[in-house]
Amino acid sequence: MRVAVALTLAAAIAVQGGGAAAADRLLVLADWTWPTSPPIRVLAPFRAPAxxxxxxxxxxDLRASPGEPVxxxxxxxxxxxxxxxxxxxxSIDHGDGLVSSLEPVEAIAAEGENVRAGDRLGSVGSGGHCEDRCVHLGVRLDGEYVSPMRYLGGVPWAVLLPR
Structure with a gap:
């Protein structure tokens, strides 16, 4: 089902003029998972700067407790x-210009290590703007911050309508 949704969205982007590169990047949707344990609760959403x-x-910012796996x-x-x-x-380089960063995380993973979706990176540490109550997940595409919800299925892709 997730792959079918991703393929449908990829086709929609291609039809809208996004081309193959945009469609390829969208296919990553099928492989993303939440970095914290259920129940998932977003404490603070993405707000794009002007x-x-x-x-x-x-x-x-995702609800999390100190020591919880990430x-x-x-x-x-x-x-x-x-x-x-x-x-x-x-931080994880997902290829094709896509990088995610999580904090605060006391890492057990090492730089250069290959990881798969769901592999444990470490545990919730301390520090940051939501001390002892969350993990911050940021995502950059070609160096620009984008909403992580695009990859976790929480933000619908824009559809341009004719005038």
């Missing part, structure tokens, strides 16, 4: 494990 340096929320949202290669602004971060 400009690259403006205020916004460049990801989603999993890879999709297949890829761990591209960064370390501290950023006083909080532990794990």
């Amino acid at each position: 400009t690259p340096y403006a205020a916004g929320h460049r990801g989603v 999993a890879a949202p999709a297949d890829g290669v761990v591209s960064f494990v370390g501290m950023v602004a006083g909080r532990p971060v794990v």
